[in-house]
Structures are given as structure tokens and as C-alpha cells.
Amino acid sequence: MAEVEGASAPAASGASRVEYELQLYYWMKLIRGFEERVSRLHRQNKILGGVYSGAGQEAIVTGICAPLQEGDLVAPLHRDLGVFLMRGVDPGRLMAQLMGKETGLSRGKDSFLHGGDLEHGIFGSTSMLGSSLPVAAGAALKFQIRKEKHIAVAFFGEGTASRGDVHEAMNFAGVRKLPVVFVCENNRYAYSTPLEKQMAIEDVASRATAYGFKGHVVSGNDLLAVVELSERVMSRTREGGGPALIECKTYRYRGHSEHDPALYRDKEELVEWESRDPIPQYEFYLQKRGHDLKRIREEVDARVNATVQGAVEFAEQSPLPRPEEALEDLYAPSGSSATAGNPRGS
Amino acid sequence: MAEVEGASAPAASGASRVEYELQLYYWMKLIRGFEERVSRLHRQNKILGGVYSGAGQEAIVTGICAPLQEGDLVAPLHRDLGVFLMRGVDPGRLMAQLMGKETGLSRGKDSFLHGGDLEHGIFGSTSMLGSSLPVAAGAALKFQIRKEKHIAVAFFGEGTASRGDVHEAMNFAGVRKLPVVFVCENNRYAYSTPLEKQMAIEDVASRATAYGFKGHVVSGNDLLAVVELSERVMSRTREGGGPALIECKTYRYRGHSEHDPALYRDKEELVEWESRDPIPQYEFYLQKRGHDLKRIREEVDARVNATVQGAVEFAEQSPLPRPEEALEDLYAPSGSSATAGNPRGS
Amino acid sequence: MEATYLKAINQALHEEMRRDDNVFVMGEDVGELGGAFKVTEGLLEAFGEDRVIDTPISETLIVGAGIGAAVLGMRPVLEMQFGDFISCAFDQIVNTAATLRYRHGGQASCPLVLRAPSGAGVHGALFHSQNPEAWFTRVPGLKVVAPATPYDAKGLLKSAVRDDNPVIYFEHKRLYRSIKEDLPEGDFTVPIGPAELRLEGRDLSIITYGGTLHQSLDAARIVEKEGGLKVEVLDLRTLLPLDREAILATARKTGKVLIVHEDRLTGGIGGEVAAIIAEHAFDYLDGPIRRVCALDAHTAFSPPLEEYILPNTNKIVEAIRELAAY
Amino acid sequence: MEATYLKAINQALHEEMRRDDNVFVMGEDVGELGGAFKVTEGLLEAFGEDRVIDTPISETLIVGAGIGAAVLGMRPVLEMQFGDFISCAFDQIVNTAATLRYRHGGQASCPLVLRAPSGAGVHGALFHSQNPEAWFTRVPGLKVVAPATPYDAKGLLKSAVRDDNPVIYFEHKRLYRSIKEDLPEGDFTVPIGPAELRLEGRDLSIITYGGTLHQSLDAARIVEKEGGLKVEVLDLRTLLPLDREAILATARKTGKVLIVHEDRLTGGIGGEVAAIIAEHAFDYLDGPIRRVCALDAHTAFSPPLEEYILPNTNKIVEAIRELAAY
């Protein structure tokens, strides 16, 4: 059985560590700021279709993505907008993606987070929950076959854990000891369905043993704890230690999507979880570490605002795709990269 | 972690228990005798298509089906021919099924064990391994909704355990505490694929904890142990104790199908397992209980031969279906049993 | 009483559950939430947790368990939260359910309904806009319906619940709240099978179903107004089995056939309909059989792309003019 | 060198794996066993465990993991042990793989091959006889091929491996050991796309693919012998995209079209082919477009039933006679 892992100070220290910790703060704030703006734009009808907020869960994406390296592959799910920001996708292009603009990741083809960006190591997942876990296992298989020191990371919700795809992926990862880390964001609800209707156990992480690897539980609202754990787990996986499952306990602030008032939830529960908000928790830590929080917060807020504003402006000024582009990008030009292999023989 | 459960004498005793134990012996021998004949008929081209022998695994079907009651639903898989015999399907009709005759369970429509017989509580599984587990869960759901004291039983191989369907079914069974017993016949191979390429753990049973119920491991070649365990587990499930998983460790004597010489296996391994054959083991037990084994064996062999011979004769004399029947039984007459519900209101 | 398409479905569920306590509803968030679209609203309150079952996110389980309950005499009405996710339950539908009776020598049946909210035009993008019907219309043992009006939505759902076969029921999301109709009081059904002539004509036939029925009717009115063309509009309603007689009757009557559906051109049901006509009404044809369907692409998200891909009234009007002039 | 259909596939795998070390093979029992049909025989010995991967029984994983490796530049050749089990991987194929490039704004590709042994006539019954091709030919983003000869089997597989799109490769089980052909030495490919005229004629066109090509050719020879009828036989080979030009050319040339496939009538590819002709070659038609296909049932097991359901040379001859007399 997995136990909740305690937070401890990050492994490295010194000046670069300080900078790194401030950078984590910026990321978490950027994600929150960006998503808040997205919700607003949705209300203003400037973003159409389904919008799924990760508000309250920012520490997870931040802590999980922080130790990633170039060449790693991540498959985010619908609440993981932060993954795009942290992996270096241009905020403007991301906002353009959400608005269905030509400059978006999918050039207007798909909505919200279903556009991927392999240049930044992001696999765009379909809506079919859980289907990205086999894909992540396959990416890890490539790293293994090629003896590359990369890892694949797949995010999924505790509701998604019920899908057969998740089982098949984890089992295969266990058998082949693949370099893949599965990250469960357990926010206790899947749309309206509470945890106890989703599974008869408390910790998704405890399923890892059924596949022959280790499951870890961590408070998903405690950025330090998430970072510390993900650094440790990922470097083990990267070094050939095989797959791992990290379960982050958290809570979804908003409705399932922006259309959902979430009346099925207890208001008390929300208040309780808001009191565990990851941002003030982390701010308290920074203060304890001797930072001038007020100054930092102002600075970061200004940077976040500017970045988000810039992204919105870029996206709004970007053109919509031309209608005929609907028929583009369905197929790769036949054999275009067939010669990119390693031709041997004649 | 599940541990191997030790065999002990069956719970009940007295004259009826003695008869019951002899009946178990008959069943096990009948299954072996019937399947041996099937293999032979296949070599003689009297049975076409895929034939999958359960030789070596007879104690499992026998021990699992023994405590079943009328009204329970069983979903056997490809190696569980014995389920049909034990549930009271006429051996002649079963043989006719294998020969594609009009008198077979599916009237010649499907091959081997894909014909079901709901009259005897047998759901005919498709070839798609694992797909019968959600069905069994659904049958159990019906028993639960209707407050009937029945159980559903689904057989599956350790290879099948890798399918997503198995996960979805077990998870749901756990959540709803359904009256369903999952029975894994772990014969260490799935076609040519050995256990260690199928999963990174030793016991399929240990997965039950991931779904909030208990997994049991038993020697599948020890009929007494299987019976004792299945009686205990099933009566608990029947009384509302929720689902359970029973894993029976065993070995497949023959190739994957009758077409397969199974060259990928070590011959030593086969010899080792043949030395654990369930029939002599159980014969030894009967002897210890004071039975005149020689007499019993002769009697039982004679009964088995007569039954099998009768079945073959019935099947061989049965007509093939008429060609035009190919278009029958695709659809139920519309609404034929719609009134069989419990009409209320106007 | 006037009812939206959505309300009509909801009413059918309430009434059928009241009529027969073998009927129960199962799916993701169908209980307290009343489903993502509120189609199952009020059922939990009326019938309790044993008959309105929230499942984990397990499409294969939903259908598989529905089958298990159905063979034992229950009448499950299963929901895919979006029709797109039907792909996750594909094997259970096309293999377990569709072959069940055949495999059991006619001694078992599988009376389940699988509701699948489908269709585009709501900015749903690739995975919330699909029209999966043609994957299933090629599978014997299944029935497939796709109502286009509140009346049919209610009547066909009732027939589906009472049918002893697995019925896939495609309800078009865009119609949920956009169309209303006066429904008769009391119980009524619409039989599975027969198509419905929505508009009589003589110059040209449109054969359609689901979301594009309304666009087709609009187009027919436009061309009549502008040039007096009398277009006949046939609503298939049931997609498996197809109403071959009605299809052939309208083709023979007008001699010119335009097939319209929101599903993609290639591999859509239109191909099958065209083939039936080209084989059995060949001598009556006065022009090519034309199709107005979604283009052969995924349903893209951005409005200019989605609009370009999907059929609409204008595109239908255009095609009518061309075909009429042939 | 003479090779069976099966051997041709095996050769293509050996040669492509030798040519490009991004190519690897993955599926159930593809390693030591060499696959249920021995199609992957010898690969493990030649290329080792990293490139010939036995998986657990997890069809969704096989395809999903193939996609994950493919987007990173590998070229997986995946095997479904029987094509029938493709239903268990359905979502990954039609949603993850087929939409991948579209969703990634053209900046990603998914060069995988999914081999699916399909087809009936081997006493395989309901779940070892299926012809699943038409489920996939309606999905943009996929390519679908179905070779009917050893030469095409080898050449199309090589093209599929080198193609940057997901290609579903249907190989007909009945052909594995029943047909042989002299194959040229050295590397050759057959392009994905073009159909192949197998027999020139003038009186009537048969359009077919896969297992029924051979029955169609036999039928053409029979009717020529008996009455001098010149039947043209077009082998589609690639089912997505269809070779519309070749289809229309033969239809325009002979004016009478008979479509033959082993897949079921309703919802088979024949409907789409007929629709293309009825729209674009209408003026050239001298008779109804006919189809000889499997009846609308599951492929039953018992020989009289299976025979009744499946198309065969006699049924084709019959249809040719009728259509020719029209």
C-alpha cells in the first residue's frame, strides 16, 4: 500500500536552487492566471467548445513537469493546460489554439488541449480518456529500444483510471520495465461522479503493485512535495528503474467544464479544499526561505499579466484558418520521411 | 497478497457427501474423456475449426462448478468445455455443437464453445478474450437489483487478464459489491506467451485488492482444494459478501489449440506438471477415504465411455443445418417478449 | 403538449421505466447530474439508485454489463456520454451483443438500448461531433435508429426499449433544444423500420435522416418558392434495417435522387442507399444519384473549417438546382 | 523465385526490417512462435527481442503503443492475431491514429502498419472469419490496403511500411498457402492507391479485391468459354483511398458493373463503389449496378451455412449471366 510521501526541501541547494524555486512559483502563477483568463474568455464567447479548468491543481503540473528534460514525451489530459506552458509552448500559440486560430497548435483543427506539439515533446491526447496511456507506453518503448535516457509521462484523472486502456498500458509498462511515469490527478470527482462510485479503494496508487512497480501518493496541493517526489521518481525511471505511478490528491475548484455549476458537490468541501490552495502554501514556504514575498508576488503578477495579455492579443489578432484548410493535414505526403530511417543494405 | 490456500476435507460429511465426492470424480473423468474424444475427432476431421483442450485443468472446472445452483450464470472460456457438461447440457447436443450440427447449441451457427445455453445458465462467450467478464458483472448486477441469491461466474486465463475488459469488469464489481466470482485459470501460457511476458507479478489474484475485494490462490490440480475454496467463496458471495477472485494454478497439457505442437515449451515442464495430474491425485484421496478405487474407476470409465459414445453417435446422426437457416436467429421477433416484463400503469 | 427533442427523450425514459420495471438506465453521470445533457433528469428521484446507475468511466463495461443484464430479462437503456465514445465499447457492441442470439441458437435475446448523443454543428470538434452510425449499420443483429423530430425521438425510443434486440439510438445533440413539437398525450410508439415521407413531391427526391432532415426541408421550401420545384423528402429514421421499399418508391417516383447526411461522404449510409437504388430502380433514374454529405475530413473545430466541412441548406439547394437541371 | 502469399509477406517484413532499423514488429506471439500463421517466422532470430516484441493480450495497447513509438520516428508493424480482434483496438485506430496529424497541425505523423489477417472460408466461424475493412475505409487519416496476390502482398506491405500514415493491411487467411507466384529478385514496391486491371474486357466489369479476386477471374474465364463474354476484372487493392479513376474508367468502358466482395452486402465497400459510379458514370451505364457479396449474416460455422452465406464462383457466374442479358 502506498503511503503519503512527506514533503522535504528539494535535493539541490544554492543559488540555482533558489532561482529554480522562484521559477516554480512563476509557473504555478502563470498557469492560474492563464486559466482564469481562459475561463473569462469562454464566458465572453471568445473561446468556444468545452473548457476544462485545472484551477486548484496547478501544483501538480508544475511539480511533475519541473524535472522533465528535452526529448521527454508528455501526454497531458484535459485539465493540464499548464503542461503546454511549462514545456515552452508559446503562450500566444496556446491561446490561439483555444480560439481555433490559424496560429494555434492544430491550426484550428481541434479544440482546447487536443492539439499537440511534438517539438516541445507534447502528445496531443484525444478526448477518449485513458487512450493516451498506451501511447505514452509506446513512446517509452522507443526510448528503451533506442537506449535513450528519456522518459514518457502520462497524466490521467482518478475517473480515467477505470478505463481498460489504463490497465493495458500499465501492465505492459510493468512487463517491459518501461521508462514511463503515470501521474494520476485524484481530484475526487469525475464530472459528477465521486470517488466511491469510481472505485472501491482509496488510492489509485495502490494499483501499481498489480503491475509490478511502485505507486506513490502525494499531496497534489503541496508543490514542494510534488517536486521532490517527481524528481526522485523520474530520475530513478530515467536511469532504468522502470515505471512508476504517482498519485496526487487534489480537488477541482470549478465545475467539470465551464458549463457545469457542479451542484452535486458539497459547498463545504470546496471551501475546505480552497483553504489548501497550493499558491499560498508555496508562498508561505518562500517567505520562510527568506524571500520578500510582497515584492516577488508583485513582480510575478506583473510578468504573468503581461504574458497572458500578450497571448490574448496575439491570439485575437491571429487569423482564422481559411475554409479549404479543412482538407489539409489529413495525410502526410506519402513516404515523405521514409528515407529518414537508417537505410542499410542496397 | 494472496496465499495458496491449503486443501482440507469438504465441509459437509456423511453419506450424501460421499456420493457428492464420487460424483466429482465422475465429472472430472467425463470431462477428460469427452475432451480426449474431441481431440481425436478433430484429427479425424470430424470436428472442424479451432479446438482448445482443457486437459490437465479438469479439476478447476469441476471444483468451481460443483457448488453452483440453478439460476446462477456462468461464462466459460475456450478451455472450459467441462462447464457445459457439469451444468447439465446434454452431451449429445454439446458434441453436435462442436460438429456444427443442427442439434448443437447454436444450431451450427458458431463453432466450439461459442454457443451458449441460457437454459442451463451458460453464457456463450465470443472469441474476444475477456469480453465475457463485463457480461458476468452485468448478470450479477441483475441478481443484485432483483435481490436474487444467485451468483455469476466468469472464467478467464492469465493471458486474458491483460485485457482492458477484465479491469473494467472487476472495478465495477468492486464498486457495486456485485455477486460475481472471477476465476482465473493460470496455466502459465497464453498460446506461446509465458507468464513473465504477460505480467510482472506472480499472482493474478493479487490484483483483486486493486478493486477492493479478495483474491485467493489455489492449486488448480487439487480438486479437493478447489472445491473447498469455491464452496466457501461462493457462499460468501451469494450471501452478499461481494465479488471475489479465485486463481487456480495449473498447466495446459496440449498445445494452445490442436493445431499447435507447442514447441516453445520445455518438455521437462510438461512432465513435471503431468506428475501433478488432478485425476490420480483425487483417486489417491478416494482410496484414503476407503473406497475401492479399482471398482469405482472401472464403473466410472464405463459410464464415461458410454456417455461419450452416445454423444458422438447422437451428433454424427444429427443433420447439418439447412443452408437457408444461415439467415435465421439474427433477430428476435420484434417485441416478442416485451410484455414479459412487469407492466404497471396503463 | 409541446416538447423539445430532449424533453421527448426524457419523457420516453420516464414512461418506459414506469411501465416496465425491467427497464433501467446506466451510464456515466446519469444519476444526480441527469447526464451531460440532462436527458436523464429526474429519473434518479423517480426510480432510485437501483434503476438509475452511475458507472465508472468504463464504456466497455457499460455495454458488456448491459448485455449481461439483458440476457437475463432486464431492459437496460445505456448511455454513452457522447456518441464519440462508442468507439471505446466497439467490441462489445459488434461482437458480443450483435451475435448473441445467433450464437445461442435463437434461444437468447439481448433487449438493450444504447443511447448515443451524436452529431456536429455545436463546436464540438473532432471528438464531440462524430456521426458513428455507419459503423453499426453494417452489423447484422443490431438495429439502428436516428430520429429527427421530438415525436419520433419519443416514439422510437419507446419502440427501442420494447424491442428484443440491441438497438443503437442516435440522438442528435444539435436538435436537443432547437426543435419543439406538440406531442400527443398518452402512450404512442413509432415502429422501428419504416421511413417517413416528410414532404411529397414529384421532381426530385431527397433521402436523409437525423440532423439534416431540417436543412433538407428548408432547402425544399426554398427551391419551391424560387422555381416551383416539387421536392420529395424521405426521412429514413431507421438506418438498420433500411426501408428499401420507401427508398425505391421515392426514387421510382421522381427519377432523381439526392442523398443528404451529416456523416461523411465516404462510407456513410448514403453509399448503401445509392447502391440499392442503382441496383433496383435503375430503369427509373433520370439522372445521377447525388450526395451532399460532410466532406471527407474529421469535424474540425474552428468555425470556418467546420462550416466548410458540414452540409447545410445552401449546399443542398445548390445540389437540388444542379440535379433538377440535369 | 516462387513464393506463397504468406511467404511474400514474410519476405517483405525481413527486407524492410533489414533496410530500416526503425522498423519493428509487435503483437501477440509474433516472436518465438512466429505468429499464429507463421507470418513473422524467423524475424526474432534475425532481429532480436528489441525489434520483435511479444505483447500481452492487449490489442488496445498494441495499437496505442505503436502510435507512441511511431510519432517518435519508429515504424512499427503491428499484428492483430486475427483481424477480428481489431474491434478491441478500435478506438486507438479510428481516433488516436487517424486524427493524429490533423490534431497536431500537420507537425506529426504516425507511420505505422497494422496487419490484420482477415477473411472467411476456413471454417473460422463468427470470430475468425470477419472482413472488417469497411469499418476503416470511412475514416480519413487512415489508408487501407487488401492485396490479393503474392506480388501485391509483398509490394504493398513494403509501401505501407515506408508510408508516413497509419496503414491497415488486410491479408486474406485463405490465400496464405493457396496461391503462389514468381516474385522478382530485389526490392520492389506496389504503390498505395492505384487499382490494377487483372483482365481486360468489354462486355461487363467486375470490381473486386482480396479473396474474391480469384473467384471473379475464374468466373470470367467460365463465361468467356461458354459464351464468349469478355469480362473486365478490376482489383482495387487499395480500399482507402479508392482509385476513383480506374473505377469510373472501367464502368464507362463496359457500361455494366458487377461488384464482388467477401464482406457483407450491407455496408460493405461495394455500396461506396456503386455510389461513385451512379454519380459520376451514370450516363454510361447500360444496366443496374449489381453486387455479389456475403449475405447479411455473421459468417456461420457449419459448412452448409458458411457456403450459403459466402460469395463463390458460381454465384458470380450467375450474376454475370443475368447482368449481361440485361
Ligand SMILES: Cc1ncc(C[n+]2csc(CCOP(=O)(O)OP(=O)(O)O)c2C)c(N)n1
Ligand atoms: C472514454 C471517455 N468517456 C467519457 C468521457 C467524458 N468525460 C470527459 S471528462 C470526464 C471526467 C473525467 O474524470 P477524471 O478522469 O477524474 O478527470 P477530471 O475531469 O476529474 O480531471 C468524462 C466522464 C470521455 N472524455 N472519454
Ligand SMILES: Cc1ncc(C[n+]2csc(CCOP(=O)(O)OP(=O)(O)O)c2C)c(N)n1
Ligand atoms: C482479444 C483477443 N486477442 C487474442 C486472441 C487470440 N487468442 C486466443 S486464445 C489466446 C491465448 C489465451 O491465453 P489465456 O488467457 O492464458 O488462456 P489459455 O489459452 O491459456 O487457457 C489468444 C492470444 C483472442 N481470442 N482474443
Ligand SMILES: [Mg+2]
Ligand atoms: Mg477527477
Ligand SMILES: [Mg+2]
Ligand atoms: Mg493461459
